[in-house]
Amino acid sequence: MKKLKIFALALILLAGAAQMSEAALSHEQARRVWNRVAVPTGLTELPFSIQNEEVPNAWVTNGESVTVTTGLLNLLDTEAELYAVFAHEAGHVKLNHHQSGANRAAGLSLASAILGNILGDGLAGVAVNIGANLVNSGWSREQEIAADDYSVELAYSQGEDPVGMYSAIKKLSSVSKTQPSGFNSHPPDDRRMLHIRNKILALDPNAKFPD
Numbered sequence: 001m002k003k004l005k006i007f008a009l010a011l012i013l014l015a016g017a018a019q020m021s022e023a024a025l026s027h028e029q030a031r032r033v034w035n036r037v038a039v040p041t042g043l044t045e046l047p048f049s050i051q052n053e054e055v056p057n058a059w060v061t062n063g064e065s066v067t068v069t070t071g072l073l074n075l076l077d078t079e080a081e082l083y084a085v086f087a088h089e090a091g092h093v094k095l096n097h098h099q100s101g102a103n104r105a106a107g108l109s110l111a112s113a114i115l116g117n118i119l120g121d122g123l124a125g126v127a128v129n130i131g132a133n134l135v136n137s138g139w140s141r142e143q144e145i146a147a148d149d150y151s152v153e154l155a156y157s158q159g160e161d162p163v164g165m166y167s168a169i170k171k172l173s174s175v176s177k178t179q180p181s182g183f184n185s186h187p188p189d190d191r192r193m194l195h196i197r198n199k200i201l202a203l204d205p206n207a208k209f210p211d
């Protein structure tokens with residue numbers, strides 16, 4: 001009996017250690033989470049892919065496909081955060097943001113938009129590999145806010161945790177702050193964070209935030 005207990009405990013510890021060492025969302029989880037966004041938004045036909053790429057990023061390409069990088073799966077910790085990012089991308093599709101920039105070749109990215117905000121236009125090229133996305137995305141600040149709102153509303157209506165949006169942006173912006181350049185210590189995406197926070201609180205006054 002005692003042996004059995006020790007064995008069970010060992011299994012639990014092992015499982016815990018395995019989870020900790022990965023500390024990331026699995027590809028399997030990513031597909032599942034995308035599905036939880038795609039079904040209620042009617043986007044199950046959009047091809048979904050995972051790109052092996054260190055830079056945390058996710059984007060939609062002209063409303064025709066959805067891509068997430070392994071870097072983002074490593075950065076985020078919860079399915080709620082990933083759900084929020086996917087729902088934000090779905091928002092760009094559902095709100096027809098692609099029509100306003102139809103000849104754009106590249107997709108747009110949540111992470112690059114944040115990097116661009118922080119680095120400023122002059123330094124946007126420093127935004128590593130995602131610079132091309134940023135330059136070509138053409139999303140306006142208003143469209144980003146609209147996609148954020150869409151994400152929070154979708155999460156809330158689907159019984160997901162809408163705080164995931166806040167938490168995901170927070171993690172993305174903390175990463176971009178480590179980029180080597182002299183940008184200021186007062187990131188311009190504070191305003192975006194505050195907007196998201198208020199949006200969540202309007203839906204759920206008891207929401208708990210990670211700060």
Ligand SMILES: [Zn+2]
Pocket residue numbers: 088089092108109110113139143144147
């Ligand atoms: Zn966006």
